Amino acid sequence: MARSTTTRSKVIFTVIGWTIGFLIFFPILWTFLTSFKTEGTAIATPPQFLFFDWTLENYHEVQSRSNYFKHFSNSVVISVGSTLIGLALAIPAAWAMAFSPTKRTKDILMWMLSTKMMPSVGVLVPLYLIFRDWGLLDTRIGLVGVLTLINLPIIVWMLYTYFKEIPGEILEAARMDGASLMKEIVYVLTPMAVPGIASTMLLNIILAWNEAFWTLNLTTSNAAPLTQFIASYSSPEGLFWAKLSAASTMAIAPILIMGWFSQKQLVRGLTFGAVK
Amino acid sequence: MATLQTRATARIMMSPAVILLFLWMIVPLVMTLYFSFLRYNLLMPGTEEFIGFLNYQYFLTDPAFFTALGNTLVLVGGTLLITVIGGILLALVLDQPFFGQGIVRLLVIAPFFVMPTVSALVWKNMLMHPVNGLFAWIARLFGFQPIDWFAQLPMFSIILIVAWQWLPFATLILLTALQSLDGEQKEAAEMDGAGAISRFIYLVLPHLSRAITVVILIQTIFLLSVFAEILVTTNGGPGIQTTNIPYLIYMQALLQFDVGGASAGGIVAVVLANIVAFFLIRLIGKNLER
Amino acid sequence: MGSITLEKVSKSFGTTSVIPEIDLEINDGEFVVFVGPSGCGKSTLLRMIAGLEDLSGGRIIIDGKDMSSEAPAKRGLSMVFQSYALYPHMTVYGNIAFPLKMDGQEKSAIDKKVKDAAHILNLTNYLDRRPGQLSGGQRQRVAIGRAIVRQPKAFLFDEPLSNLDAALRGNMRLEISDLHHQLKTTMIYVTHDQVEAMTMADKIVVLNAGRIEQVGSPMELYRSPKNVFVAGFIGSPRMNLIEGAEAAKHNVTTLGVRPEHIRISTTEGAWKGKVGVTEHLGSDTFIHTQVDGIGQVTVRTDGDFDTKHGQPIFLTPDPARLHRFGADGQVI
Missing domain, CATH: 3.40.50.300 (P-loop containing nucleotide triphosphate hydrolases)
Incomplete structure (x- = not known):
């Protein structure tokens, strides 16, 4: 596979690549297109691809009938909130593990990872009961708490792998230059770690946004984020394809765009640094 | 770095995260364990009593458990098969230089960012619907009888949806691994007279083996607890044909309110997941040492 | 200060x-x-x-x-x-x-x-x-x-x-x-x-x-x-550290002599050996020789000194600049 590729093979791979890309992306594209159709055109046979009367009506309807933005804001609060709290807990922990490692650091990291491997159903029952008894069912605060803890291991791990790449000598240089611990973190570590912190944040917002076990089991309406809202389309409203599409498009668009921006970091985050 | 002062600070900075995670792990798990030994149904308050391993006995001898265990394995295995093979092929294509490579890459990874409830509903209604779905239209276009996906092939349908969601993950990781393959190595193999296929078998595949293991293990962790896709498409049916272990436990707990039975099931699920986790953690741990 | x-x-x-x-x-x-x-x-x-x-x-x-x-x-x-x-x-x-x-x-x-x-x-x-x-x-x-x-x-x-x-x-x-x-x-x-x-x-x-x-x-x-x-650490090329019979002749465990303190000749000298690899640096020439009964000895000589691989050679260490070390490795 020496890079002396001929134009012919380049053209062939262009065709293959774009065909595969199109097929994989098609369900999303189809949802997007359908969201601009009337319910009638949405189920028409043969299907209408581009030449139909485009309408924005579905987007209005979704909001006016079911208060879409309530669920949207729940999703934002829950995903951003849990990520920020997670970062606040994880930055100091990752700092300590990366720059002041002890013999037990590795064990702690592995143990944190193992908590992530515990299947949610294993603790569904007690958590449900605790939530019920403490009045946390269907509250944003309850979900923020759960999602923070669920994603905390990933946040710590990602930050740890980023911090690890900052040479310890630079922090020592700062110490020699007379910086206190606070100044060392503010002037040297943070500016150097910003890209890592930002991509950690992005990935965790995505994961929290799409989390669909606890959000489905611990909310019903008030604190319901978009996962639960979309699930309510499973019946019988699922027949309203155009509206389902409009709601879906709005639910996935922001996160899809964020995901595209964070694609490089995704690999590292999801494999706990095992693949870079 | 390692002065006493910094080490003391480090311990303090680590403790909140460690303590919270510890509580998060241990408290519910101990409660689950405790409940699993009780007769405890939310519909019959006040009848709680210690019944030993009876819940486990019921759960593990229930024919539904074996069906669910089988379904879980089929779901995990089927999805892994599609995503790993598909992921390798896709990664090989995306690794070639062609026009618009970056855009195609974005298109391919997109499904990963779609929330599970959305992808399940879109596939179920708009693509797989036996009358109005796009697949039905395509089938008729070629003169075939449309398939009623969720009635005829319920498990395969769910595998298809889940595989669509996870294919990008496998592709992305395998592609990253592929790109880290040393170009000089490939050139050396070419100089040694290795053709494209033997280069793939003797050079590329061994290089990918670690990434493939990572993909398999991580996906297994997530696929063992597929839930939303089943909830919004089949509700575990028809019958219990698509009920996996998490869904079975969910039904027992939140639909039948059998806390004791569901807890026993939960512990079983934890044990199953730990078998996989054991290997994954060892793999990542080894990586950490390098 | x-x-x-x-x-x-x-x-x-x-x-x-x-x-x-x-x-x-x-x-x-x-x-x-x-x-x-x-x-x-x-x-x-x-x-x-x-x-x-x-x-x-x-x-x-x-x-x-x-x-x-x-x-x-x-x-x-x-x-x-x-x-x-x-x-x-x-x-x-x-x-x-x-x-x-x-x-x-x-x-x-x-x-x-x-x-x-x-x-x-x-x-x-x-x-x-x-x-x-x-x-x-x-x-x-x-x-x-x-x-x-x-x-x-x-x-x-x-x-x-x-x-x-x-x-x-x-x-x-x-x-x-x-x-x-x-x-x-x-x-x-x-x-x-x-x-x-x-x-x-x-x-x-x-x-x-x-x-x-x-x-x-x-x-x-x-x-x-x-x-x-x-x-052995200070000086380049390294000091020749000779043990065995030759060292025993001087009543020491290890005998040290720097490459620049050995006189080299094609006709006569204290030690007889064969030329191995020669490194020409221009200003100096380092000659790695194999001396009978002693082993490898490196000599530093002026840049114009010309030798062939395998050629017989004679070496004479400068007696005033020998370093003598005892069994404990310390200088005597």
Whole structure:
């Protein structure tokens, strides 16, 4: 596979690549297109691809009938909130593990990872009961708490792998230059770690946004984020394809765009640094 | 770095995260364990009593458990098969230089960012619907009888949806691994007279083996607890044909309110997941040492 | 002022002792080089002086004050790291100004000091650049600039030239020596390269396995190494260390003779051997010979000396410049 590729093979791979890309992306594209159709055109046979009367009506309807933005804001609060709290807990922990490692650091990291491997159903029952008894069912605060803890291991791990790449000598240089611990973190570590912190944040917002076990089991309406809202389309409203599409498009668009921006970091985050 | 002062600070900075995670792990798990030994149904308050391993006995001898265990394995295995093979092929294509490579890459990874409830509903209604779905239209276009996906092939349908969601993950990781393959190595193999296929078998595949293991293990962790896709498409049916272990436990707990039975099931699920986790953690741990 | 005294300084990680116990006196204005093979504890020792590592025992006294448990910043020392450790998100100006900013000095004072340092180090045209845009040598100078603006009591250098190529390393050696003459500040310099030690130091400290083998000026170490280790470590090409029958003739365990203290002849001499590989450096020629009954002996001779591989050869060591070592490896 020496890079002396001929134009012919380049053209062939262009065709293959774009065909595969199109097929994989098609369900999303189809949802997007359908969201601009009337319910009638949405189920028409043969299907209408581009030449139909485009309408924005579905987007209005979704909001006016079911208060879409309530669920949207729940999703934002829950995903951003849990990520920020997670970062606040994880930055100091990752700092300590990366720059002041002890013999037990590795064990702690592995143990944190193992908590992530515990299947949610294993603790569904007690958590449900605790939530019920403490009045946390269907509250944003309850979900923020759960999602923070669920994603905390990933946040710590990602930050740890980023911090690890900052040479310890630079922090020592700062110490020699007379910086206190606070100044060392503010002037040297943070500016150097910003890209890592930002991509950690992005990935965790995505994961929290799409989390669909606890959000489905611990909310019903008030604190319901978009996962639960979309699930309510499973019946019988699922027949309203155009509206389902409009709601879906709005639910996935922001996160899809964020995901595209964070694609490089995704690999590292999801494999706990095992693949870079 | 390692002065006493910094080490003391480090311990303090680590403790909140460690303590919270510890509580998060241990408290519910101990409660689950405790409940699993009780007769405890939310519909019959006040009848709680210690019944030993009876819940486990019921759960593990229930024919539904074996069906669910089988379904879980089929779901995990089927999805892994599609995503790993598909992921390798896709990664090989995306690794070639062609026009618009970056855009195609974005298109391919997109499904990963779609929330599970959305992808399940879109596939179920708009693509797989036996009358109005796009697949039905395509089938008729070629003169075939449309398939009623969720009635005829319920498990395969769910595998298809889940595989669509996870294919990008496998592709992305395998592609990253592929790109880290040393170009000089490939050139050396070419100089040694290795053709494209033997280069793939003797050079590329061994290089990918670690990434493939990572993909398999991580996906297994997530696929063992597929839930939303089943909830919004089949509700575990028809019958219990698509009920996996998490869904079975969910039904027992939140639909039948059998806390004791569901807890026993939960512990079983934890044990199953730990078998996989054991290997994954060892793999990542080894990586950490390098 | 900048005198540093180490009193019974020791370091151990867990149960493994890295540095048993070291006493050392470094005078104000001295250029001291710690040299030794990798893993000999020289960097650890430097980091302990800097305050980046705890002492397991003993005291570090700087200008008469016990600084053993003082924070690095309070010791008044500057350090130049092996990787330069420049702040990648700051400009050259920002890097050099950083220690002054941490010290809370006024903007105008900082500006003047940074510009002075940049002038001394030929960095004036690069002040707006980031470290990533500089060459290795320039980065090295920025690191030095950051060290000198604080006007420290002493500079600590941790293998500062090991990331540079050979030609640049030669230049930087001169520049650092020059700087020492200009500033007359105490410098402690760690390296594994005996050439750096010989060319720059006022005083060389040879370390091996955490112990000081010998302390002295470069020529002292060259002329009268105290033991086999120092004899083999200082000088290039290495001293020939001969054991066995030939050594026994001189009533020693190991007989040392430097390649430049052997006379070579094609006709007559004390030892008879065969020419092996010959390295022509132009100014000198190194001839690796195989001497009967002794083994491999390297000889240094003038550049025009011509030999063929396998040719018989005669060697005569200078009797006045033989080094004699006993069974314990110490000089007799």
